[in-house]
Amino acid sequence: MPDSAPVEPQQPAEQYPSQISCTEAFDRLTDCYSIGGLVRHYYRHGEFNGCSKEIERFKFCILHGSDPVRVQQWYREEWEMNKSTKGTSEDVWSLRR
Numbered sequence: 680m681p682d683s684a685p686v687e688p689q690q691p692a693e694q695y696p697s698q699i700s701c702t703e704a705f706d707r708l709t710d711c712y713s714i715g716g717l718v719r720h721y722y723r724h725g726e727f728n729g730c731s732k733e734i735e736r737f738k739f740c741i742l743h744g745s746d747p748v749r750v751q752q753w754y755r756e757e758w759e760m761n762k763s764t765k766g767t768s769e770d771v772w773s774l775r776r
Contacts, residue, residue, distance in 0.1 A: 695754040697747035701740040708733040 710716045711730035720728035743749045 695751040695758070697751050699736075699740050699744050699750050699753075701737070701744055704733070704737040704740045708737050 708730060711720075711728060711733045717728060720726075739753055743753070
């Protein structure tokens with residue numbers, strides 16, 4: 680019996696949204712660049728935010744927002760990336776103590 684690591688199942692494509700709102704993406708981008716958004720991010724994470732995720736989301740929406748297959752693929756890639764690089768603000772607070 681070979682030892683194999685358990686494989687985590689991927690979510691089916693139907694579980695990802697097939698539409699993306701460019702208005703919401705723009706709102707997130709402007710919120711990120713606002714004074715409050717920058718201060719909040721610095722307070723929570725201990726570094727200034729370049730808003731790169733928000734820029735990429737808005738650019739993707741403008742270019743590919745009408746293609747439901749690409750939108751679902753983008754959401755799946757975002758989910759997988761966030762799952763692998765997930766960190767919390769508690770990481771910063773443990774350093775500050």
